Amino acid sequence: MFTKEELFEIxxxxKICENEGGFQLKLNFDMLENRIGKKKKDFFHYENGRLVGFLGCYGFGDKVELCGMVHPDYRRKRIFSKLLEMGLVESKKRYPLVLLNAPTDSQSASQFLRNFPCEYSFAEYQMKWQETELFIDPNVTFRPSYSTEDWEAEIQLEVLGFGLNENEAREFNQLIRENSSDQRLLIEFEGKIAGKMRVSESNGEAWIYGFTVFPKLQGKGIGRKALSRMVKMEHQKGLPIFLEVEAKNAHALRLYETCGFRSYHSQDYYKYLN
Known part of the structure:
Protein backbone atom coordinates (compact mmCIF):
# COMPACT_ATOMS: atom_id res chain seq x y z
CA MET A 1 0.00 0.00 0.00
CA PHE A 2 1.28 3.46 -0.89
CA THR A 3 2.08 6.09 1.71
CA LYS A 4 0.36 9.47 1.54
CA GLU A 5 3.71 10.97 0.50
CA GLU A 6 4.05 8.58 -2.45
CA LEU A 7 0.52 9.28 -3.65
CA PHE A 8 1.19 13.01 -3.37
CA GLU A 9 4.39 12.62 -5.41
CA ILE A 10 2.52 10.73 -8.15
CA LYS A 15 -0.17 17.52 -12.84
CA ILE A 16 3.17 18.69 -14.23
CA CYS A 17 3.00 16.27 -17.18
CA GLU A 18 -0.63 17.09 -17.96
CA ASN A 19 -0.12 20.86 -17.80
CA GLU A 20 2.88 20.62 -20.11
CA GLY A 21 1.23 18.28 -22.60
CA GLY A 22 -2.38 19.47 -22.57
CA PHE A 23 -3.82 15.99 -21.94
CA GLN A 24 -5.07 13.81 -19.10
CA LEU A 25 -3.41 10.62 -17.90
CA LYS A 26 -5.41 7.63 -16.70
CA LEU A 27 -3.62 6.59 -13.52
CA ASN A 28 -6.58 4.89 -11.78
CA PHE A 29 -6.09 6.42 -8.35
CA ASP A 30 -9.00 4.38 -7.03
CA MET A 31 -6.77 1.33 -7.59
CA LEU A 32 -3.50 2.97 -6.50
CA GLU A 33 -5.05 3.95 -3.19
CA ASN A 34 -6.09 0.34 -2.53
CA ARG A 35 -2.99 -1.59 -3.56
CA ILE A 36 -2.48 -4.81 -1.55
CA GLY A 37 -0.27 -7.88 -1.70
CA LYS A 38 3.37 -8.34 -2.65
CA LYS A 39 3.02 -8.43 -6.44
CA LYS A 40 5.05 -5.69 -8.13
CA LYS A 41 2.56 -3.43 -9.89
CA ASP A 42 4.11 0.04 -9.77
CA PHE A 43 7.53 1.38 -10.70
CA PHE A 44 9.25 4.62 -9.63
CA HIS A 45 12.27 6.57 -10.84
CA TYR A 46 13.84 9.25 -8.64
CA GLU A 47 16.50 11.83 -9.45
CA ASN A 48 18.10 13.60 -6.47
CA GLY A 49 15.23 12.52 -4.23
CA ARG A 50 12.56 13.78 -6.65
CA LEU A 51 10.05 11.52 -8.40
CA VAL A 52 10.47 12.10 -12.14
CA GLY A 53 9.13 8.86 -13.58
CA PHE A 54 6.26 6.52 -12.74
CA LEU A 55 4.55 3.51 -14.32
CA GLY A 56 1.41 1.81 -12.99
CA CYS A 57 0.07 -1.63 -13.96
CA TYR A 58 -3.68 -2.18 -13.60
CA GLY A 59 -5.07 -5.69 -13.90
CA PHE A 60 -8.62 -6.39 -15.10
CA GLY A 61 -9.40 -10.08 -15.44
CA ASP A 62 -7.04 -11.59 -18.02
CA LYS A 63 -5.64 -8.25 -19.19
CA VAL A 64 -3.42 -5.56 -17.72
CA GLU A 65 -3.21 -1.89 -18.66
CA LEU A 66 0.08 0.00 -18.34
CA CYS A 67 0.22 3.78 -18.07
CA GLY A 68 3.21 5.92 -17.15
CA MET A 69 4.82 9.34 -17.29
CA VAL A 70 8.15 11.13 -17.12
CA HIS A 71 8.79 14.71 -16.04
CA PRO A 72 9.24 16.94 -19.16
CA ASP A 73 12.73 18.00 -17.99
CA TYR A 74 13.93 14.39 -17.77
CA ARG A 75 12.77 12.95 -21.07
CA ARG A 76 15.02 11.38 -23.73
CA LYS A 77 17.08 9.70 -21.00
CA ARG A 78 15.42 6.26 -21.45
CA ILE A 79 13.69 6.60 -18.09
CA PHE A 80 10.31 5.58 -19.48
CA SER A 81 11.85 2.75 -21.50
CA LYS A 82 13.38 1.29 -18.33
CA LEU A 83 10.13 1.65 -16.37
CA LEU A 84 8.16 0.03 -19.18
CA GLU A 85 10.63 -2.83 -19.48
CA MET A 86 10.21 -3.61 -15.77
CA GLY A 87 6.44 -3.32 -16.03
CA LEU A 88 6.29 -5.67 -19.01
CA VAL A 89 8.46 -8.30 -17.29
CA GLU A 90 6.11 -8.42 -14.31
CA SER A 91 2.90 -8.13 -16.33
CA LYS A 92 3.71 -10.97 -18.73
CA LYS A 93 4.07 -13.33 -15.76
CA ARG A 94 0.37 -13.03 -14.94
CA TYR A 95 -1.59 -11.66 -17.90
CA PRO A 96 -2.01 -13.01 -21.45
CA LEU A 97 -3.06 -9.59 -22.77
CA VAL A 98 -0.99 -6.46 -22.13
CA LEU A 99 -2.35 -3.06 -23.20
CA LEU A 100 -0.41 0.19 -23.28
CA ASN A 101 -2.54 3.21 -22.43
CA ALA A 102 -1.72 6.66 -23.82
CA PRO A 103 -3.73 9.91 -24.00
CA THR A 104 -4.82 10.50 -27.59
CA ASP A 105 -3.45 14.05 -27.47
CA SER A 106 0.01 13.10 -26.15
CA GLN A 107 2.53 13.70 -28.93
CA SER A 108 5.39 12.22 -26.89
CA ALA A 109 3.44 9.01 -26.31
CA SER A 110 2.49 8.72 -29.98
CA GLN A 111 6.10 9.17 -31.04
CA PHE A 112 7.32 6.57 -28.55
CA LEU A 113 4.71 3.98 -29.56
CA ARG A 114 5.49 4.32 -33.28
CA ASN A 115 8.81 2.65 -32.57
CA PHE A 116 7.53 0.05 -30.10
CA PRO A 117 6.22 -3.48 -30.83
CA CYS A 118 2.51 -2.79 -30.44
CA GLU A 119 -0.64 -2.24 -32.50
CA TYR A 120 -3.60 0.06 -32.00
CA SER A 121 -6.52 -1.73 -30.35
CA PHE A 122 -9.25 0.74 -29.38
CA ALA A 123 -10.03 4.14 -27.89
CA GLU A 124 -11.82 5.01 -24.67
CA TYR A 125 -13.68 8.24 -23.99
CA GLN A 126 -13.85 10.08 -20.69
CA MET A 127 -17.28 11.66 -20.47
CA LYS A 128 -18.70 14.36 -18.22
CA TRP A 129 -22.36 14.99 -17.58
CA GLN A 130 -23.82 18.25 -18.87
CA GLU A 131 -26.99 19.36 -17.10
CA THR A 132 -29.93 17.79 -18.94
CA GLU A 133 -33.55 17.20 -18.01
CA LEU A 134 -33.93 13.54 -17.01
CA PHE A 135 -36.96 11.30 -16.60
CA ILE A 136 -36.97 9.31 -13.35
CA ASP A 137 -38.88 6.02 -13.43
CA PRO A 138 -40.00 4.85 -9.95
CA ASN A 139 -39.85 1.22 -11.13
CA VAL A 140 -36.04 1.38 -11.43
CA THR A 141 -34.26 1.69 -8.08
CA PHE A 142 -30.94 1.01 -6.35
CA ARG A 143 -29.98 -0.83 -3.22
CA PRO A 144 -26.66 -1.94 -1.69
CA SER A 145 -25.33 -5.42 -2.35
CA TYR A 146 -25.16 -7.29 0.95
CA SER A 147 -26.35 -10.94 0.75
CA THR A 148 -24.82 -14.09 -0.72
CA GLU A 149 -27.45 -14.00 -3.46
CA ASP A 150 -26.52 -10.40 -4.24
CA TRP A 151 -22.85 -11.39 -4.47
CA GLU A 152 -23.65 -14.16 -6.95
CA ALA A 153 -25.70 -11.73 -9.04
CA GLU A 154 -22.73 -9.35 -9.15
CA ILE A 155 -20.46 -12.14 -10.35
CA GLN A 156 -22.86 -13.17 -13.10
CA LEU A 157 -23.20 -9.57 -14.24
CA GLU A 158 -19.40 -9.27 -14.48
CA VAL A 159 -19.24 -12.47 -16.54
CA LEU A 160 -22.14 -11.63 -18.85
CA GLY A 161 -21.53 -7.88 -19.07
CA PHE A 162 -17.75 -7.63 -19.29
CA GLY A 163 -16.59 -11.01 -20.54
CA LEU A 164 -14.63 -12.03 -17.44
CA ASN A 165 -14.47 -15.70 -16.53
CA GLU A 166 -16.00 -16.60 -13.18
CA ASN A 167 -12.72 -16.87 -11.26
CA GLU A 168 -11.54 -13.50 -12.56
CA ALA A 169 -14.89 -11.94 -11.66
CA ARG A 170 -14.75 -13.30 -8.11
CA GLU A 171 -11.17 -12.18 -7.56
CA PHE A 172 -11.83 -8.68 -8.90
CA ASN A 173 -15.04 -8.19 -6.94
CA GLN A 174 -13.48 -9.53 -3.74
CA LEU A 175 -10.71 -6.96 -4.11
CA ILE A 176 -13.25 -4.17 -4.58
CA ARG A 177 -15.37 -5.35 -1.66
CA GLU A 178 -12.43 -5.55 0.78
CA ASN A 179 -10.38 -2.52 -0.22
CA SER A 180 -12.55 0.08 -1.91
CA SER A 181 -14.90 2.67 -0.47
CA ASP A 182 -16.96 2.68 -3.69
CA GLN A 183 -20.71 2.18 -3.37
CA ARG A 184 -21.58 -1.27 -4.78
CA LEU A 185 -25.16 -0.96 -5.94
CA LEU A 186 -27.65 -3.35 -7.51
CA ILE A 187 -30.17 -2.03 -10.00
CA GLU A 188 -33.70 -3.32 -9.42
CA PHE A 189 -36.52 -3.23 -11.95
CA GLU A 190 -40.00 -3.96 -10.66
CA GLY A 191 -38.45 -5.44 -7.51
CA LYS A 192 -35.98 -7.82 -9.21
CA ILE A 193 -32.23 -7.52 -9.77
CA ALA A 194 -31.61 -6.20 -13.29
CA GLY A 195 -28.03 -4.89 -13.18
CA LYS A 196 -25.34 -3.19 -11.14
CA MET A 197 -22.97 -0.25 -10.93
CA ARG A 198 -20.27 1.17 -8.68
CA VAL A 199 -20.07 4.82 -7.71
CA SER A 200 -16.92 6.48 -6.41
CA GLU A 201 -17.17 9.85 -4.67
CA SER A 202 -13.68 11.26 -4.27
CA ASN A 203 -11.93 14.62 -4.59
CA GLY A 204 -15.25 16.39 -5.13
CA GLU A 205 -16.20 14.21 -8.12
CA ALA A 206 -18.50 11.25 -8.77
CA TRP A 207 -17.35 8.47 -11.12
CA ILE A 208 -19.56 5.65 -12.35
CA TYR A 209 -17.94 2.25 -12.94
CA GLY A 210 -18.96 -1.33 -13.67
CA PHE A 211 -22.36 -0.36 -15.05
CA THR A 212 -24.20 -3.22 -16.76
CA VAL A 213 -27.62 -4.83 -17.12
CA PHE A 214 -28.41 -8.52 -17.64
CA PRO A 215 -28.41 -9.19 -21.42
CA LYS A 216 -31.92 -10.66 -21.29
CA LEU A 217 -33.21 -7.35 -19.89
CA GLN A 218 -31.39 -5.05 -22.28
CA GLY A 219 -33.41 -3.07 -24.79
CA LYS A 220 -36.14 -2.25 -22.26
CA GLY A 221 -34.75 1.16 -21.24
CA ILE A 222 -33.61 -0.09 -17.82
CA GLY A 223 -30.02 1.06 -18.30
CA ARG A 224 -31.03 4.56 -19.34
CA LYS A 225 -33.48 4.87 -16.45
CA ALA A 226 -30.93 3.58 -13.93
CA LEU A 227 -28.24 5.95 -15.18
CA SER A 228 -30.69 8.87 -15.12
CA ARG A 229 -31.62 8.14 -11.50
CA MET A 230 -27.98 7.87 -10.39
CA VAL A 231 -27.01 11.07 -12.21
CA LYS A 232 -29.91 12.89 -10.55
CA MET A 233 -28.81 11.64 -7.12
CA GLU A 234 -25.19 12.71 -7.57
CA HIS A 235 -26.16 16.04 -9.13
CA GLN A 236 -28.30 16.83 -6.10
CA LYS A 237 -25.15 16.42 -3.98
CA GLY A 238 -23.47 19.10 -6.08
CA LEU A 239 -20.93 16.72 -7.63
CA PRO A 240 -19.75 16.72 -11.25
CA ILE A 241 -20.33 13.26 -12.73
CA PHE A 242 -17.96 11.28 -14.94
CA LEU A 243 -17.69 7.89 -16.61
CA GLU A 244 -15.65 6.09 -19.26
CA VAL A 245 -16.69 4.09 -22.32
CA GLU A 246 -14.87 2.29 -25.13
CA ALA A 247 -15.42 4.01 -28.46
CA LYS A 248 -16.26 0.66 -30.10
CA ASN A 249 -19.17 0.20 -27.68
CA ALA A 250 -21.58 2.23 -29.80
CA HIS A 251 -24.67 1.17 -27.81
CA ALA A 252 -23.22 2.38 -24.49
CA LEU A 253 -21.94 5.56 -26.09
CA ARG A 254 -25.40 6.44 -27.40
CA LEU A 255 -26.95 5.62 -24.03
CA TYR A 256 -24.61 7.96 -22.19
CA GLU A 257 -25.09 10.74 -24.71
CA THR A 258 -28.89 10.55 -24.44
CA CYS A 259 -28.50 11.03 -20.67
CA GLY A 260 -26.41 14.18 -21.14
CA PHE A 261 -22.81 12.90 -21.08
CA ARG A 262 -20.31 14.47 -23.45
CA SER A 263 -16.76 13.38 -24.30
CA TYR A 264 -13.97 15.68 -23.15
CA HIS A 265 -10.85 13.45 -23.39
CA SER A 266 -9.90 10.15 -24.94
CA GLN A 267 -7.33 7.44 -24.29
CA ASP A 268 -5.82 5.16 -26.91
CA TYR A 269 -4.98 1.53 -26.14
CA TYR A 270 -2.29 -0.45 -27.90
CA LYS A 271 -1.82 -4.20 -27.74
CA TYR A 272 1.72 -5.20 -26.84
CA LEU A 273 3.08 -7.65 -29.42
CA ASN A 274 5.23 -10.00 -27.42
Missing part, protein backbone atom coordinates in the same frame (compact mmCIF):
# COMPACT_ATOMS: atom_id res chain seq x y z
CA UNK A 11 -0.26 13.33 -8.28
CA UNK A 12 2.28 16.17 -8.38
CA UNK A 13 4.16 14.58 -11.28
CA UNK A 14 0.88 13.86 -13.06
Missing amino acids: KTLQ
Whole structure:
Protein backbone atom coordinates (compact mmCIF):
# COMPACT_ATOMS: atom_id res chain seq x y z
CA MET A 1 0.00 0.00 0.00
CA PHE A 2 1.28 3.46 -0.89
CA THR A 3 2.08 6.09 1.71
CA LYS A 4 0.36 9.47 1.54
CA GLU A 5 3.71 10.97 0.50
CA GLU A 6 4.05 8.58 -2.45
CA LEU A 7 0.52 9.28 -3.65
CA PHE A 8 1.19 13.01 -3.37
CA GLU A 9 4.39 12.62 -5.41
CA ILE A 10 2.52 10.73 -8.15
CA LYS A 11 -0.26 13.33 -8.28
CA THR A 12 2.28 16.17 -8.38
CA LEU A 13 4.16 14.58 -11.28
CA GLN A 14 0.88 13.86 -13.06
CA LYS A 15 -0.17 17.52 -12.84
CA ILE A 16 3.17 18.69 -14.23
CA CYS A 17 3.00 16.27 -17.18
CA GLU A 18 -0.63 17.09 -17.96
CA ASN A 19 -0.12 20.86 -17.80
CA GLU A 20 2.88 20.62 -20.11
CA GLY A 21 1.23 18.28 -22.60
CA GLY A 22 -2.38 19.47 -22.57
CA PHE A 23 -3.82 15.99 -21.94
CA GLN A 24 -5.07 13.81 -19.10
CA LEU A 25 -3.41 10.62 -17.90
CA LYS A 26 -5.41 7.63 -16.70
CA LEU A 27 -3.62 6.59 -13.52
CA ASN A 28 -6.58 4.89 -11.78
CA PHE A 29 -6.09 6.42 -8.35
CA ASP A 30 -9.00 4.38 -7.03
CA MET A 31 -6.77 1.33 -7.59
CA LEU A 32 -3.50 2.97 -6.50
CA GLU A 33 -5.05 3.95 -3.19
CA ASN A 34 -6.09 0.34 -2.53
CA ARG A 35 -2.99 -1.59 -3.56
CA ILE A 36 -2.48 -4.81 -1.55
CA GLY A 37 -0.27 -7.88 -1.70
CA LYS A 38 3.37 -8.34 -2.65
CA LYS A 39 3.02 -8.43 -6.44
CA LYS A 40 5.05 -5.69 -8.13
CA LYS A 41 2.56 -3.43 -9.89
CA ASP A 42 4.11 0.04 -9.77
CA PHE A 43 7.53 1.38 -10.70
CA PHE A 44 9.25 4.62 -9.63
CA HIS A 45 12.27 6.57 -10.84
CA TYR A 46 13.84 9.25 -8.64
CA GLU A 47 16.50 11.83 -9.45
CA ASN A 48 18.10 13.60 -6.47
CA GLY A 49 15.23 12.52 -4.23
CA ARG A 50 12.56 13.78 -6.65
CA LEU A 51 10.05 11.52 -8.40
CA VAL A 52 10.47 12.10 -12.14
CA GLY A 53 9.13 8.86 -13.58
CA PHE A 54 6.26 6.52 -12.74
CA LEU A 55 4.55 3.51 -14.32
CA GLY A 56 1.41 1.81 -12.99
CA CYS A 57 0.07 -1.63 -13.96
CA TYR A 58 -3.68 -2.18 -13.60
CA GLY A 59 -5.07 -5.69 -13.90
CA PHE A 60 -8.62 -6.39 -15.10
CA GLY A 61 -9.40 -10.08 -15.44
CA ASP A 62 -7.04 -11.59 -18.02
CA LYS A 63 -5.64 -8.25 -19.19
CA VAL A 64 -3.42 -5.56 -17.72
CA GLU A 65 -3.21 -1.89 -18.66
CA LEU A 66 0.08 0.00 -18.34
CA CYS A 67 0.22 3.78 -18.07
CA GLY A 68 3.21 5.92 -17.15
CA MET A 69 4.82 9.34 -17.29
CA VAL A 70 8.15 11.13 -17.12
CA HIS A 71 8.79 14.71 -16.04
CA PRO A 72 9.24 16.94 -19.16
CA ASP A 73 12.73 18.00 -17.99
CA TYR A 74 13.93 14.39 -17.77
CA ARG A 75 12.77 12.95 -21.07
CA ARG A 76 15.02 11.38 -23.73
CA LYS A 77 17.08 9.70 -21.00
CA ARG A 78 15.42 6.26 -21.45
CA ILE A 79 13.69 6.60 -18.09
CA PHE A 80 10.31 5.58 -19.48
CA SER A 81 11.85 2.75 -21.50
CA LYS A 82 13.38 1.29 -18.33
CA LEU A 83 10.13 1.65 -16.37
CA LEU A 84 8.16 0.03 -19.18
CA GLU A 85 10.63 -2.83 -19.48
CA MET A 86 10.21 -3.61 -15.77
CA GLY A 87 6.44 -3.32 -16.03
CA LEU A 88 6.29 -5.67 -19.01
CA VAL A 89 8.46 -8.30 -17.29
CA GLU A 90 6.11 -8.42 -14.31
CA SER A 91 2.90 -8.13 -16.33
CA LYS A 92 3.71 -10.97 -18.73
CA LYS A 93 4.07 -13.33 -15.76
CA ARG A 94 0.37 -13.03 -14.94
CA TYR A 95 -1.59 -11.66 -17.90
CA PRO A 96 -2.01 -13.01 -21.45
CA LEU A 97 -3.06 -9.59 -22.77
CA VAL A 98 -0.99 -6.46 -22.13
CA LEU A 99 -2.35 -3.06 -23.20
CA LEU A 100 -0.41 0.19 -23.28
CA ASN A 101 -2.54 3.21 -22.43
CA ALA A 102 -1.72 6.66 -23.82
CA PRO A 103 -3.73 9.91 -24.00
CA THR A 104 -4.82 10.50 -27.59
CA ASP A 105 -3.45 14.05 -27.47
CA SER A 106 0.01 13.10 -26.15
CA GLN A 107 2.53 13.70 -28.93
CA SER A 108 5.39 12.22 -26.89
CA ALA A 109 3.44 9.01 -26.31
CA SER A 110 2.49 8.72 -29.98
CA GLN A 111 6.10 9.17 -31.04
CA PHE A 112 7.32 6.57 -28.55
CA LEU A 113 4.71 3.98 -29.56
CA ARG A 114 5.49 4.32 -33.28
CA ASN A 115 8.81 2.65 -32.57
CA PHE A 116 7.53 0.05 -30.10
CA PRO A 117 6.22 -3.48 -30.83
CA CYS A 118 2.51 -2.79 -30.44
CA GLU A 119 -0.64 -2.24 -32.50
CA TYR A 120 -3.60 0.06 -32.00
CA SER A 121 -6.52 -1.73 -30.35
CA PHE A 122 -9.25 0.74 -29.38
CA ALA A 123 -10.03 4.14 -27.89
CA GLU A 124 -11.82 5.01 -24.67
CA TYR A 125 -13.68 8.24 -23.99
CA GLN A 126 -13.85 10.08 -20.69
CA MET A 127 -17.28 11.66 -20.47
CA LYS A 128 -18.70 14.36 -18.22
CA TRP A 129 -22.36 14.99 -17.58
CA GLN A 130 -23.82 18.25 -18.87
CA GLU A 131 -26.99 19.36 -17.10
CA THR A 132 -29.93 17.79 -18.94
CA GLU A 133 -33.55 17.20 -18.01
CA LEU A 134 -33.93 13.54 -17.01
CA PHE A 135 -36.96 11.30 -16.60
CA ILE A 136 -36.97 9.31 -13.35
CA ASP A 137 -38.88 6.02 -13.43
CA PRO A 138 -40.00 4.85 -9.95
CA ASN A 139 -39.85 1.22 -11.13
CA VAL A 140 -36.04 1.38 -11.43
CA THR A 141 -34.26 1.69 -8.08
CA PHE A 142 -30.94 1.01 -6.35
CA ARG A 143 -29.98 -0.83 -3.22
CA PRO A 144 -26.66 -1.94 -1.69
CA SER A 145 -25.33 -5.42 -2.35
CA TYR A 146 -25.16 -7.29 0.95
CA SER A 147 -26.35 -10.94 0.75
CA THR A 148 -24.82 -14.09 -0.72
CA GLU A 149 -27.45 -14.00 -3.46
CA ASP A 150 -26.52 -10.40 -4.24
CA TRP A 151 -22.85 -11.39 -4.47
CA GLU A 152 -23.65 -14.16 -6.95
CA ALA A 153 -25.70 -11.73 -9.04
CA GLU A 154 -22.73 -9.35 -9.15
CA ILE A 155 -20.46 -12.14 -10.35
CA GLN A 156 -22.86 -13.17 -13.10
CA LEU A 157 -23.20 -9.57 -14.24
CA GLU A 158 -19.40 -9.27 -14.48
CA VAL A 159 -19.24 -12.47 -16.54
CA LEU A 160 -22.14 -11.63 -18.85
CA GLY A 161 -21.53 -7.88 -19.07
CA PHE A 162 -17.75 -7.63 -19.29
CA GLY A 163 -16.59 -11.01 -20.54
CA LEU A 164 -14.63 -12.03 -17.44
CA ASN A 165 -14.47 -15.70 -16.53
CA GLU A 166 -16.00 -16.60 -13.18
CA ASN A 167 -12.72 -16.87 -11.26
CA GLU A 168 -11.54 -13.50 -12.56
CA ALA A 169 -14.89 -11.94 -11.66
CA ARG A 170 -14.75 -13.30 -8.11
CA GLU A 171 -11.17 -12.18 -7.56
CA PHE A 172 -11.83 -8.68 -8.90
CA ASN A 173 -15.04 -8.19 -6.94
CA GLN A 174 -13.48 -9.53 -3.74
CA LEU A 175 -10.71 -6.96 -4.11
CA ILE A 176 -13.25 -4.17 -4.58
CA ARG A 177 -15.37 -5.35 -1.66
CA GLU A 178 -12.43 -5.55 0.78
CA ASN A 179 -10.38 -2.52 -0.22
CA SER A 180 -12.55 0.08 -1.91
CA SER A 181 -14.90 2.67 -0.47
CA ASP A 182 -16.96 2.68 -3.69
CA GLN A 183 -20.71 2.18 -3.37
CA ARG A 184 -21.58 -1.27 -4.78
CA LEU A 185 -25.16 -0.96 -5.94
CA LEU A 186 -27.65 -3.35 -7.51
CA ILE A 187 -30.17 -2.03 -10.00
CA GLU A 188 -33.70 -3.32 -9.42
CA PHE A 189 -36.52 -3.23 -11.95
CA GLU A 190 -40.00 -3.96 -10.66
CA GLY A 191 -38.45 -5.44 -7.51
CA LYS A 192 -35.98 -7.82 -9.21
CA ILE A 193 -32.23 -7.52 -9.77
CA ALA A 194 -31.61 -6.20 -13.29
CA GLY A 195 -28.03 -4.89 -13.18
CA LYS A 196 -25.34 -3.19 -11.14
CA MET A 197 -22.97 -0.25 -10.93
CA ARG A 198 -20.27 1.17 -8.68
CA VAL A 199 -20.07 4.82 -7.71
CA SER A 200 -16.92 6.48 -6.41
CA GLU A 201 -17.17 9.85 -4.67
CA SER A 202 -13.68 11.26 -4.27
CA ASN A 203 -11.93 14.62 -4.59
CA GLY A 204 -15.25 16.39 -5.13
CA GLU A 205 -16.20 14.21 -8.12
CA ALA A 206 -18.50 11.25 -8.77
CA TRP A 207 -17.35 8.47 -11.12
CA ILE A 208 -19.56 5.65 -12.35
CA TYR A 209 -17.94 2.25 -12.94
CA GLY A 210 -18.96 -1.33 -13.67
CA PHE A 211 -22.36 -0.36 -15.05
CA THR A 212 -24.20 -3.22 -16.76
CA VAL A 213 -27.62 -4.83 -17.12
CA PHE A 214 -28.41 -8.52 -17.64
CA PRO A 215 -28.41 -9.19 -21.42
CA LYS A 216 -31.92 -10.66 -21.29
CA LEU A 217 -33.21 -7.35 -19.89
CA GLN A 218 -31.39 -5.05 -22.28
CA GLY A 219 -33.41 -3.07 -24.79
CA LYS A 220 -36.14 -2.25 -22.26
CA GLY A 221 -34.75 1.16 -21.24
CA ILE A 222 -33.61 -0.09 -17.82
CA GLY A 223 -30.02 1.06 -18.30
CA ARG A 224 -31.03 4.56 -19.34
CA LYS A 225 -33.48 4.87 -16.45
CA ALA A 226 -30.93 3.58 -13.93
CA LEU A 227 -28.24 5.95 -15.18
CA SER A 228 -30.69 8.87 -15.12
CA ARG A 229 -31.62 8.14 -11.50
CA MET A 230 -27.98 7.87 -10.39
CA VAL A 231 -27.01 11.07 -12.21
CA LYS A 232 -29.91 12.89 -10.55
CA MET A 233 -28.81 11.64 -7.12
CA GLU A 234 -25.19 12.71 -7.57
CA HIS A 235 -26.16 16.04 -9.13
CA GLN A 236 -28.30 16.83 -6.10
CA LYS A 237 -25.15 16.42 -3.98
CA GLY A 238 -23.47 19.10 -6.08
CA LEU A 239 -20.93 16.72 -7.63
CA PRO A 240 -19.75 16.72 -11.25
CA ILE A 241 -20.33 13.26 -12.73
CA PHE A 242 -17.96 11.28 -14.94
CA LEU A 243 -17.69 7.89 -16.61
CA GLU A 244 -15.65 6.09 -19.26
CA VAL A 245 -16.69 4.09 -22.32
CA GLU A 246 -14.87 2.29 -25.13
CA ALA A 247 -15.42 4.01 -28.46
CA LYS A 248 -16.26 0.66 -30.10
CA ASN A 249 -19.17 0.20 -27.68
CA ALA A 250 -21.58 2.23 -29.80
CA HIS A 251 -24.67 1.17 -27.81
CA ALA A 252 -23.22 2.38 -24.49
CA LEU A 253 -21.94 5.56 -26.09
CA ARG A 254 -25.40 6.44 -27.40
CA LEU A 255 -26.95 5.62 -24.03
CA TYR A 256 -24.61 7.96 -22.19
CA GLU A 257 -25.09 10.74 -24.71
CA THR A 258 -28.89 10.55 -24.44
CA CYS A 259 -28.50 11.03 -20.67
CA GLY A 260 -26.41 14.18 -21.14
CA PHE A 261 -22.81 12.90 -21.08
CA ARG A 262 -20.31 14.47 -23.45
CA SER A 263 -16.76 13.38 -24.30
CA TYR A 264 -13.97 15.68 -23.15
CA HIS A 265 -10.85 13.45 -23.39
CA SER A 266 -9.90 10.15 -24.94
CA GLN A 267 -7.33 7.44 -24.29
CA ASP A 268 -5.82 5.16 -26.91
CA TYR A 269 -4.98 1.53 -26.14
CA TYR A 270 -2.29 -0.45 -27.90
CA LYS A 271 -1.82 -4.20 -27.74
CA TYR A 272 1.72 -5.20 -26.84
CA LEU A 273 3.08 -7.65 -29.42
CA ASN A 274 5.23 -10.00 -27.42
